[in-house]
Amino acid sequence: MSATILVVDDEESIRTSLAGILEDEGYRTLFAVDGVEALSVVQQEMPALVLLDIWMPRMDGMETLQKLKELYPVLTVIMMSGHGTIETAVKSTKMGAYDFVEKPLSLEKVLLSVNNAIGMSRLKEENDSLRSIVLRDHEMIGASPLMKQLAEHIKLVAPTNASVLITGENGTGKELVARSIHYDSQRRDKPFIEINCAAIPEELIESELFGHERGAFTGAVAQKKGKFDLADGGTIFLDEIGDMSLKTQAKVLRILQERKFERVGGTKTVEVDVRVVAATNKVLEDEIKAGNFREDLFYRLNVVPFKVPSLRERSDDIPLLIEHFLDTFCQREGRERKMFMPEAVELMKRYDWPGNVRELKNIIERLVIMTPGRTITVNQIPDYIGAGEATREMGGSKPGSALELSSLREAREEFEKEFIIQKLEEHDWNISKTAESIELERSNLHRKIKSYGIDLKK
Ligand SMILES: Nc1ncnc2c1ncn2[C@@H]1O[C@H](COP(=O)(O)OP(=O)(O)OP(=O)(O)O)[C@@H](O)[C@H]1O
Numbered sequence: 354m355s356a357t358i359l360v361v362d363d364e365e366s367i368r369t370s371l372a373g374i375l376e377d378e379g380y381r382t383l384f385a386v387d388g389v390e391a392l393s394v395v396q397q398e399m400p401a402l403v404l405l406d407i408w409m410p411r412m413d414g415m416e417t418l419q420k421l422k423e424l425y426p427v428l429t430v431i432m433m434s435g436h437g438t439i440e441t442a443v444k445s446t447k448m449g450a451y452d453f454v455e456k457p458l459s460l461e462k463v464l465l466s467v468n469n470a471i472g473m474s475r476l477k478e479e480n481d482s483l484r485s486i487v488l489r490d491h492e493m494i495g496a497s498p499l500m501k502q503l504a505e506h507i508k509l510v511a512p513t514n515a516s517v518l519i520t521g522e523n524g525t526g527k528e529l530v531a532r533s534i535h536y537d538s539q540r541r542d543k544p545f546i547e548i549n550c551a552a553i554p555e556e557l558i559e560s561e562l563f564g565h566e567r568g569a570f571t572g573a574v575a576q577k578k579g580k581f582d583l584a585d586g587g588t589i590f591l592d593e594i595g596d597m598s599l600k601t602q603a604k605v606l607r608i609l610q611e612r613k614f615e616r617v618g619g620t621k622t623v624e625v626d627v628r629v630v631a632a633t634n635k636v637l638e639d640e641i642k643a644g645n646f647r648e649d650l651f652y653r654l655n656v657v658p659f660k661v662p663s664l665r666e667r668s669d670d671i672p673l674l675i676e677h678f679l680d681t682f683c684q685r686e687g688r689e690r691k692m693f694m695p696e697a698v699e700l701m702k703r704y705d706w707p708g709n710v711r712e713l714k715n716i717i718e719r720l721v722i723m724t725p726g727r728t729i730t731v732n733q734i735p736d737y738i739g740a741g742e743a744t745r746e747m748g749g750s751k752p753g754s755a756l757e758l759s760s761l762r763e764a765r766e767e768f769e770k771e772f773i774i775q776k777l778e779e780h781d782w783n784i785s786k787t788a789e790s791i792e793l794e795r796s797n798l799h800r801k802i803k804s805y806g807i808d809l810k811k
Pocket residue numbers: 490491492493494495521522523524525526527528529530592634710711714
């Protein structure tokens with residue numbers, strides 16, 4: 354879609370010539386003869402950019418700029434200044450104008466400034482939307498006391514430069530904690546560089562982390578920057594640090610102590626300002642005893658220890674996580690929003706989740722793709738999730754069924770709710786048709802839908 358530009362000038366010849374070149378470039382143009390008119394056009398049409406003359410009757414350019422910036426702080430404005438108003442034009446950039454062009458206008462200069470401004474605002478929009486996707490993807494969900502404590506801990510430590518060691522089982526969210534520490538710190542606009550020490554062969558890790566000089570080894574045809582170079586000013590996340598060799602550990606220790614290192618095959622010392630955040634699912638104290646991990650590095654990293662709780666320890670978060678991942682995957686797959694039946698949620702809460710949040714996330718993704726209807730019941734949940742309990746407590750029947758509820762009333766309500774949802778689904782969520790098929794008054798069905806909190810939006 355072509356961007357719309359508002360030209361504000363009291364001279365008709367200027368308006369016409371600007372319209373000509375801007376439209377040739379593919380922009381849509383609007384006009385106003387003075388500031389008062391400009392304000393009303395902006396309010397109605399919200400252009401991408403305003404070209405604003407300084408000297409105009411009624412309301413001049415500076416006053417108009419001030420009003421526009423008050424009302425629409427992100428609107429891009431380029432000032433056009435006549436002879437003798439250059440100083441004012443310079444002042445206008447301090448008031449938030451993007452640029453100014455001098456009169457008599459060089460049409461080339463106008464176009465250059467307009468194209469730059471439009472390019473900038475497109476980049477900014479793109480950047481904002483990518484940023485919100487990234488932030489959403491890395492949102493940490495959890496309201497349990499353990500997660501609240503973790504969040505508070507992050508808020509306290511993030512703004513400092515302290516090194517951090519994050520421990521916890523696989524899939525508990527250690528990387529998310531590392532990212533939150535970065536995004537809550539002053540370094541948020543600088544890089545967050547991640548490296549999985551277990552995924553890179555021992556002989557390559559040094560050059561990955563510290564880079565190498567040309568000719569350092571066969572195949573090193575050019576100098577290459579390492580992750581520590583790339584993370585300068587930002588944060589480096591050393592995942593699975595328990596798998597790092599002793600030699601590499603020594604180099605990382607030196608960076609923590611002196612902020613210095615040498616590239617592989619090089620003699621030049623490189624200085625960097627990098628915050629180190631490390632994670633492991635190993636018990637490093639045991640690795641120290643076994644001679645696999647340097648004790649001094651451990652103490653350097655462990656200044657502020659973070660322990661991410663397993664999902665078993667905070668099963669109260671499971672319903673929230675289910676909702677969050679249902680939102681994410683239904684949206685991503687363009688599916689209608691699905692919902693979990695209460696007893697299916699209960700079943701998920703009682704499972705012990707050896708793969709933690711990652712395992713839960715994968716199951717929800719699969720359920721969103723594989724479930725044709727709108728509701729997810731215990732029957733759709735993979736058997737192994739309820740298997741232990743099924744044989745232990747229920748004599749083989751699925752746990753979470755009405756049999757498990759303590760009172761007859763609860764059991765009846767549970768059944769009624771599920772029955773109504775299934776019937777609504779069969780009738781495409783049409784209330785009249787559903788009411789007729791189950792031989793219930795329409796108003797009565799409405800009441801039940803409301804009292805069970807059944808979500809009617811598709
Ligand atoms: N609290 C949470 N809220 C939302 N998503 C989460 C949460 N915790 C983990 N996840 C998601 O679960 C997945 C695994 O998390 P992450 O990679 O951070 O775990 P990890 O502890 O670093 O795992 P590993 O030890 O295997 O490297 C990711 O997709 C992450 O987005």
